[in-house]
Amino acid sequence: MAKRRSSFVEGALILGVSGVVTRIIGAFFKIPLGNLLGGSGMGAFTVAYQIYSALFLLSTAGLPVAISKMVAEARGRGCPGEGRRIFRVALGTFSLVGLLLSAGLWAAAPKVAALVGSPQAAPAVRAVAPSLFLVSVAAVIRGYHQGLGDMVPTAVSQVLEAVGKLAVGYGAAVFLLNRGCSPAQASAGAIGGVTVGSLLGCLYLLLHPGEEGDENKGHGLSAGRCLVRLLAISLPVMAGSLVLSLSNLMDMAIVMNRLQDIGFSQQASGGLYGTYNMVATLFHLPQTLITALGVSLIPPLSGALSRKNRMLARRLSDSALEFAALLSLPAGVGFCLLGRPLLELIYFARPQDCALGAPLLTILSPGVFFVAMTTMTNAILQAMGRMRTPVYTLTAGALCKLGVTWVLTAKPTVHIGGAPWGTVCCYGLITLLNLRALRRAGMGVSWDKVFFRPALAAGLMGAFLILLRLPVEGALGPKWGFGALTLSGAAFYGLMLLAVGALPREDILLLPGGKKMAKILRLK
Template identity: 35%
Template sequence: MEKKTQHPASDSFVKGAFILGITGVFVKILGAFFKIPLANLLGPEGMSYYSSAYPIYNFFIVLATAGLPTAIGKMISEQRALGEYDNIDRTFKSGMLLMTAVGLFGSLFMFFGADMIVEGIKNPNAALAFKALAPAIVIVSLMAVFRGYFQGFQNMKPFAMSQVFEQFGRVIVGYGLAIYLLDRGLELAAAGATFGATTGAIAGLGIIFLTYIKFKKKHAKEIAHQLTGKILSHSALIKRIGMIAVPITLGAAVMPLMNTIDVMLVMNRLTDIGMGENANDLYGMLSGYAATLVNLPQVITSAIQISIVPAVAALFVRKEANNLSRTIQNGIRMTLIISMPATAGLVLLSQPIMELLYPNQIQYAQTTGQILSILGFGVIFLGMFQVTTGILQGISMQNRPAMNLMAGAIIKILLTYILVGIPSINIYGAAISTLAAYGTATTLNLITMKRHANITFDPKVVVLKPLLAVLVMSAVVILVHMGSLLIMPSKLATVAAIGIGMVVYVIMLFKTKTITEEDYAMMPGGRRLKKINDRFFK
């Protein structure tokens, strides 16, 4: 009979999600502090050189990082669970061989093809920026293998440390070189800024490599003995990595492709209904303002996805049904705890938030606010899609999320064409279709989990408790905002409503026992939080 005690895999999953979530927020903030002064330094022309290099770079980075760390992490987690320790080392080396080849190809293509590419995009002065960025591809590819290795051991600290060092290197060196080279021309200054990504990648790879060496020495006894006779060849392991990574990578490519189609479709349909003169402004409000805010909670929910895959994989191969269900329930519950209040805040305070963040574009606040009030609901669907995708990847159903997202993308294209073409709906149709796309993909993921893996969860624990906390928070936010407008400027009223709403939400999480005893044991700083809870809320 299976024990009902919490398995260490589930403990590590929650800790890992917290670590990656906090790191992700920090890295995002650091990136914003880099981009804003860099834009002021280089101006529109210099930023065009800087930005032109990134679409090609990002394409190869998606190839290197979208599926491979997850594939290696999943395989190593399964091998640990089954005692196949020799295969862990072989999986790591196979990943290194594969990604060295992919990374070198990408770096060489971008470096030696830079002159041809910039001629094709009609931006010949960006060639140096391309060449300065090219070496980062192979370095990031190798770093992805190390990240996958530690993901398999459910140790997210090295993963997080490499992200921080990478971003610091990018910001410090990139901005420093841009300042130093500015007198020599915008081409060199932009190249210096892009070279920051290369030095950042070197810093990230260096710290995770040193951590790997220490980790191997510390855990030498654990990985010294193969407990089964099943030793796989490098070719078999590379094939297995590809079988897992390719569907995940294809899935990651669906949304960028869909967004590319979306740009053309939205602009054309707005023109068809006589709104061509305002098409650029309307699309900018959707993609540059509202969508940016909706994507922010993704930093934390993607951390949950990364962390849950190896935990689910280990429990799944060991057939520990109770612990598997508990881990999945925790993952979905954590996602809703983050995404539900974010949705409520973005929907209820959509226009005030736009007025607060974009004071120089106040004339667009009403329209962008209305777009945000629609897109805000997408935070829940996007977060749920991410975590259910991680769960399906963990139980070896990595093909299904890509197929489900493709179904959502088709619905988005159809709805965008129909709705944006209705004059009374116009740009709001694009927001509605995005909501429908993620809603469809999430629903299909949940159906797949239920139908093919018989995975279920307790709605009271997972949905109703955090929903109650969100409803109370929402009522307080509305009352505080309305009351504050009578005695203070609108921006301060918005800040007050957000701040008090967050405090009330945290209190309600404690009062409704949405945060459980297990959560305190698993999360960093959990003991201190439990003492606070016991002192004030019992």
């Protein structure tokens, strides 16, 4: 059956839109749920979700990347049947792993909850336990479809998961509270929505047809070698994820303790860190599209490399980095210049937090670009088979982050500002190390195309906003002025991209409707 083949940019747009929708649904779930359950109920919910997240990482981290890479390579060699074999081996193995983790967490829920100091969270832990089996199955199927270049199943299943979590989780929590259950018991119903959402996403993926092929066609891998290769690719990705997760936990502990060392109370330290997390949530929003771009890049780049087509691989790599720069640079400039009105628009009920958070967002603004480059260079290195390199660079970045945060947070003139400085230094270092690794691997970057021209356009946009801000805000006020500045800045940025030649025809053609756009813009 003929399948629609999307370019990696089209695939990124599909995943990016689903990511934005999923984040919006998540916000509609967590905010009212907190009002409904209160502190004790949300405490039990959070404990169960953190335990689930840790085991989820162990069961699925790196799995979609590994499967999509191997399937794309097999297709690049003209062996689609080998891709089916990879899929079947992965599905059988990791379904069993997920089943064992689900059963183990269900049986040990009371002990696990007591171990982390929250025995009342045991029902919630049990309610989320079946999800581990479901997400393991879903991760395998998503990786397979991504390897085929089809991002729609991943996108639709993610939205179904989010909708199920919202509708069932919130509805169950309301029902249990109305029946006289405690907030901790109602949290089990709330997190049960995660399990139902996972079930909906998994059922959709199971019903979505894949590509048929004779598994015995060609000289494919044996089942044993296939499993070894899957683990060899996925384990380093999982290690990198664990490094960042652990560094974030340690970073939180460092910030809280160092703030108290210089005289802040425990309550004040928690408030400062809460404000920083509020800003950090906003800081990570632009990465939704960048992450989708990285996921979409791995299959075509792996396929090009398997066919030893270095020219195509280099072109894909440069285009992916360029699109990441085109998206992240204006976002960073916007955070730097319009951070305060943006925060006040979103967190209008917390003016004091907005006043404190605006300088933190300004510090973080260069990090938007560095996080985007980290995501894309990691994806390129993984597609090239250099799975360990991101682990080393992520570890170096995490150590840098902890060191910078430790030193700066203890300075009374900086205090909570040390946390965003640590983040910027972390991802800046990772970006430099990854670019160096790509150059040594023969995949050097076209600096003029990828960095200089998009940076010039973003810089001109920043100058335009500085000149326009005072008169616009004076005439329209902060709220409407922010909207007008955002729209005019985006339009001016687009014009500057064309003026400096940062949108070549070959990149425009990668976009949906690219031929028409290139004709309208008269790009030769």
